[in-house]
Amino acid sequence: MPWCNCCCLGRRRQQQQQHPDDSAPSATAPSGNPRNKVALRPGHSLMDWIRLGNSGKDLTGVGGVPRDVPASELAKHNRQDDAWLAVKGRVYNVTHYMDFHPGGVEELMRGVGKDATSLFNQVHAWVNYESILQKCMVGPLRGGLLFSASKPMQPLTQLLFGKKGEKADMPPPPAKAIEYNPSGTPSLSSAVAPKPSNPRLDWFQQLGAVTLVLYARQVSRIPGKLPPWVRVTLDDGGTKVSILVCNVGGEPGLTYEARLELSAPVMWPCTAVRVHPDSGKVEVTFKKATDVIWKTFGIPDEAHGVISQDVQAESEFWPVHLVEETQVNHNSKVLQFKFSTRVCFTVPVGHHFRVQKDIQGVIVARSYTPIVPSLKSYLYDCDSIYLMVKSYPDGALSSALCNLEIEQKGFEVSRPVGNFDARCLSDASRLCLIAAGTGITPMVRVILHVLADSRKYCKLVKLAFFNKTEKDILWKEQFSSLSQEDERFHVQHILSEASDDWSGTRGRIRTDIIESLLIEKEGLSVTDALKQEPTFFCVCGPTPFTETTKRLLDEIKVPKSQYHCFLG
Numbered sequence: 001m002p003w004c005n006c007c008c009l010g011r012r013r014q015q016q017q018q019h020p021d022d023s024a025p026s027a028t029a030p031s032g033n034p035r036n037k038v039a040l041r042p043g044h045s046l047m048d049w050i051r052l053g054n055s056g057k058d059l060t061g062v063g064g065v066p067r068d069v070p071a072s073e074l075a076k077h078n079r080q081d082d083a084w085l086a087v088k089g090r091v092y093n094v095t096h097y098m099d100f101h102p103g104g105v106e107e108l109m110r111g112v113g114k115d116a117t118s119l120f121n122q123v124h125a126w127v128n129y130e131s132i133l134q135k136c137m138v139g140p141l142r143g144g145l146l147f148s149a150s151k152p153m154q155p156l157t158q159l160l161f162g163k164k165g166e167k168a169d170m171p172p173p174p175a176k177a178i179e180y181n182p183s184g185t186p187s188l189s190s191a192v193a194p195k196p197s198n199p200r201l202d203w204f205q206q207l208g209a210v211t212l213v214l215y216a217r218q219v220s221r222i223p224g225k226l227p228p229w230v231r232v233t234l235d236d237g238g239t240k241v242s243i244l245v246c247n248v249g250g251e252p253g254l255t256y257e258a259r260l261e262l263s264a265p266v267m268w269p270c271t272a273v274r275v276h277p278d279s280g281k282v283e284v285t286f287k288k289a290t291d292v293i294w295k296t297f298g299i300p301d302e303a304h305g306v307i308s309q310d311v312q313a314e315s316e317f318w319p320v321h322l323v324e325e326t327q328v329n330h331n332s333k334v335l336q337f338k339f340s341t342r343v344c345f346t347v348p349v350g351h352h353f354r355v356q357k358d359i360q361g362v363i364v365a366r367s368y369t370p371i372v373p374s375l376k377s378y379l380y381d382c383d384s385i386y387l388m389v390k391s392y393p394d395g396a397l398s399s400a401l402c403n404l405e406i407e408q409k410g411f412e413v414s415r416p417v418g419n420f421d422a423r424c425l426s427d428a429s430r431l432c433l434i435a436a437g438t439g440i441t442p443m444v445r446v447i448l449h450v451l452a453d454s455r456k457y458c459k460l461v462k463l464a465f466f467n468k469t470e471k472d473i474l475w476k477e478q479f480s481s482l483s484q485e486d487e488r489f490h491v492q493h494i495l496s497e498a499s500d501d502w503s504g505t506r507g508r509i510r511t512d513i514i515e516s517l518l519i520e521k522e523g524l525s526v527t528d529a530l531k532q533e534p535t536f537f538c539v540c541g542p543t544p545f546t547e548t549t550k551r552l553l554d555e556i557k558v559p560k561s562q563y564h565c566f567l568g
């Protein structure tokens with residue numbers, strides 16, 4: 001078994017050892033929490049760094065004129081007061097960045113004077129270094145390979161002298177495509193490992209609605225397989241539809257695109273997108289623009305039916321705008337966004353996406369797990385996204401999000417990212433959720449997913465929710481109402497800085513709190529409790545919280561296959 005599918009932390013480390021140059025999207029922070037970072041001195045936030053970059057100061061140390069850097073020259077700049085490093089074929093002068101580096105000077109020094117690509121990727125492949133360090137670039141590393149990073153690389157001249165916010169104009173590498181072949185046999189398979197078969201297309205209609213159905217491959221629940229998700233787009237005329245199915249047959253990054261020209265226009269947004277993870281069946285329903293029975297659904301367009309290993313996925317971002325906001329507590333809001341173009345996604349339970357914004361010429365990004373409008377009404381428009389955002393005083397992105405005006409644009413979201421397969425919950429009759437702060441966000445859809453299961457197999461969902469003070473607790477009333485409405489759901493609040501009148505549990509994550517989730521009868525051991533009731537744990541919070549909880553679960557001998565840590 002290459003890695004444990006049920007623990008992001010385990011997977012992340014193993015991946016790093018095997019494949020230092022692979023990005024590990026599953027390890028990105030799903031909750032929007034700050035990671036395990038050092039405390040930066042006042043005046044050294046990301047916003048301060050952006051201001052310094054825009055101040056006109058030469059941060060390259062070489063007058064801002066790009067030049068080739070041989071490895072021998074790079075090696076000489078290995079001191080804290082004269083520090084260069086190379087990432088993915090480009091050399092950066094990080095001397096001024098030292099005190100701004102969220103991981104601290106000591107960590108950054110590990111990469112100086114050399115090609116730090118592998119080290120960088122091992123620690124945080126998702127970091128948008130090209131944008132953050134754009135004003136520090138010395139030039140290409142002579143003999144080094146220019147990689148395509150999270151976005152297509154920007155040409156050197158543009159990075160050094162380009163206009164702010166300008167889009168990269170170097171084309172991304174081509175997708176390795178298998179052209180549609182009506183016989184169902186892929187005509188070119190050299191670059192794609194698995195042998196996919198083209199999903200079958202079907203449709204049905206009512207007077208006012210049409211449903212397009214794709215039968216993609218069945219998805220087995222085994223490590224390494226990912227649940228499918230779907231992106232739907234419609235052109236302004238309402239007839240050209242694209243349905244992109246991702247992770248076809250559970251194969252990470254394998255996509256199939258149905259591109260159809262409909263017989264008559266339909267309305268946007270689509271009224272439903274359903275994905276059945278086990279069968280791989282996808283259904284997309286549109287309201288017809290005119291109530292009339294169609295003779296055919298239409299015709300496939302010439303680009304229909306391409307199966308490809310999607311190498312552009314990480315550079316695909318979609319603009320969104322704010323449509324509504326709800327204050328949740330003193331520093332957090334639920335923000336409802338809509339896509340600004342005719343696109344919508346399904347996001348698998350426990351998956352997240354990157355939200356990014358150009359802030360004074362620097363692309364600042366953070367991961368957020370989408371939630372639902374509320375625990376009571378969790379049906380919403382296909383083209384809406386709900387984010388729970390906590391505003392951090394120094395958080396460039398979170399404060400920009402929390403200070404948005406209605407209808408304001410400027411933010412973009414990526415495709416869904418993650419390695420969680422919610423089907424791992426289906427064998428558990430008891431689910432124990434351990435969350436801290438905004439680490440609650442992945443739990444929201446996990447809870448609703450389990451409680452909505454028509455088989456009602458899960459008898460108990462227990463949430464242990466850690467916060468500092470009572471006013472920090474997110475959705476306290478909503479969780480309390482849910483526990484009154486559904487007797488399977490229980491919530492326990494634990495506060496680390498509780499006021500004197502707090503009658504609930506106090507402290508931080510510890511063994512007895514975890515055991516109390518499991519052991520209902522006095523004297524029962526953890527092993528017996530686990531045997532009596534098949535149990536699954538989900539954990540999410542800031543990285544130290546998650547690491548500690550993982551260690552405690554290991555200590556009390558909860559099998560690794562029975563917990564999942566969302567790295568926060």
Ligand code: HEM
Nearest residue numbers: 035036037102103107108110111116119120123127129132
């Ligand atoms: C190559 C040597 C480097 C090492 C060993 C290193 C190490 C670290 C560590 C340990 C952290 C904190 C823990 C974590 O977030 O997981 C961190 C955070 C961070 N580092 Fe680095 N770093 C390096 C290079 C860089 C470079 C070149 C940049 C350029 C922009 C950078 C930007 C950041 C950012 C933005 C964070 C915060 C990440 C987040 O909030 O998700 N680091 N780094």
